[in-house]
Amino acid sequence: MDYIYDTITVTESVLTLPIPPTEHSLYFNIGQGESELEELGTILADGGDRFGVSTVHFDPIEELIWMGNQGGHVTSYYGSEMQKYTSFQVHPDEPVRQIAFLNDGILCLTDTSLRYQLRRGIPKKTHRSKNMLSTHCMLSTSPNRLLIGGHQDQLIDFDLATFTETSTISLGMDGCAVLRSHCKYLCCGNAFGKISLRDPNTYNEEHVISTHSGSLSDFAVQGNYLISCGYSDGRHGKLIADRHLLVYDLRMHRLISPIHTTIDPFLLHFLPLHCQRLAVVSPLGHLQLVDTVELSKPRICMYQINTSGAQCLSFDISSTTQAMVFGDQAGKINLVGSVGLVQTKFNNYSRPTDFADPIQPLPFVQITDKSFPMASVPLPTLSSQHEKLSSTLPEDTMKFQHLRPNPIDAEILENMKMKGPIGYALNPKKTIRNIIPYNLHALQNNDLVMTPINKAKINNENGISKS
Structure with a gap:
């Protein structure tokens, strides 16, 4: 018949000693x-x-x-x-x-x-x-x-x-x-x-x-x-x-x-x-x-x-x-x-070691932020030469077309005075200040770009009036 021991409760009269660890020191x-x-x-x-x-x-x-x-x-x-x-x-x-x-x-x-x-x-x-x-x-x-x-x-x-x-x-x-x-x-x-x-x-x-x-x-x-x-x-x-x-x-x-x-x-x-x-x-x-x-x-x-x-x-x-x-x-x-050193040094006066520049992390932005400029996010690196981004346009849509300048007004050419290779003439003031003439219709029809004054005349002829 086995004897069952009662649970021993630790009292103040019992002195407990800590058990040393079994792992030995090196x-x-x-x-x-x-x-x-x-x-x-x-x-x-x-x-x-x-x-x-x-x-x-x-x-x-x-x-x-x-x-x-x-x-x-x-x-x-x-x-x-x-x-x-x-x-x-x-x-x-x-x-x-x-x-x-x-x-x-x-x-x-x-x-x-x-x-x-x-x-x-x-x-x-x-x-x-x-x-x-x-x-x-x-x-x-x-x-x-x-x-x-x-x-x-x-x-x-x-x-x-x-x-x-x-x-x-x-x-x-x-x-x-x-x-x-x-x-x-x-x-x-x-x-x-x-x-x-x-x-x-x-x-x-x-x-x-x-x-x-x-x-x-x-x-x-x-x-x-x-x-x-x-x-x-x-x-x-x-x-x-x-x-x-x-x-x-x-x-x-x-x-x-x-x-x-x-x-x-x-x-x-x-x-x-x-x-x-x-x-x-x-x-x-x-x-x-x-x-x-x-x-x-x-x-x-x-x-x-x-x-x-x-x-x-x-x-x-x-x-x-x-x-x-x-x-x-x-x-x-x-x-x-x-033993006991806060920082271990190999040399007393070591020369600084050259390291590569750290890679800057991508900016964190909320998905609902509409004011975040998307251009600040760099494009991913393509794994192969034939791989393309989803935003890449077809080649037929990427043709360069230069904007042809407006012809010089005949009145300016008539009043021009030449001094060597440079010509001087009075400004007839037929254009608006700080505005570059630009006409999409002229580009599509391969015509000369018209001035804003001529553009206003075309709008009047088409029945378009200012509100």
Whole structure:
């Protein structure tokens, strides 16, 4: 026999506790009580249902986010709301490897081409050459100079003023997968764990740093330190992600104490306004902010990017350090920002972005309004050349017929005095002032247009009198 419980009524002596929500937060901190990051938005990029986001960048001049996918398509988004700005194709099938920025436009690098495009989407120039076999990275060393490298044995020195190649530098069979700039060196890293330090003027190799035994994934340079992440050789020839970031002092050219991470590092980027903090991203979308200096109270900030299990392929940090953007294999773009900001800005002093003129809405009018001018409503756009409006008249009813002028009065011609090509005569005052003679009967009969005085005579002859 089942026992039926009575309904329990809540009294003042019963203390009710709120049940915490079951949804977990995307961020968690160790050693801190407040979070540093929050999700601002996630969108599916153009072509995201077919291609992953291969590169993503913040525009250093305008409030734009640029992304390139593995299908050769580039799309830009405006502001923290990620409103689509422009979208265009730079290559039929090759992935977009990197995007660089100029004052007037952007540079899009693919495996075998370099495209110069305006921010509004208008293509300007495209460069292809026999030296571009498998380009993967580029670096701007001056306003008119660009270095292009990749999985090939040559580094291309490119002149942006003439949009031509000036020279090539031999790199060997290992090539160059990552290019980074430094005040003293040009850092070239290959996929086999070697980083070459070259002179930025002569491009001669001065030092070589051996990082990871398996493969180099990424490295970042800030001040006197070079930090790298990659893979080590494991058992049975498999690569294992190295959870230690290798730190090299460029003054002594030797390895110092490494930085331990709790995730598998894949991408690195220094925070622009915090030169001692480093953002580390794993292939599964884990973000960890680590300090490159030892603190009395270590702090570890971690964040889980909503990649839905897809691999994170690229990320970038804005110049204000207020936002981070991530692109994954599933074709999605995730925007993450600092907590507590009223408005997220990508740059401190951004140039205004050019937008198309807004379409003016049609005026609203009541159907019973008889004083509304119908000419203020624009005509609809015809879908084809043969389509016509219902108000279009047949061609036989649209014939132009010019009004022939009245003949000059004989009295005026008799009294006319010529002074050169100009004739002068007294006005006989046979016409009414400010009235142009016009007679429909004369037009129909192809006769001369008569004066109002003659028209009055015709009306009298027809028996028409004034009322």
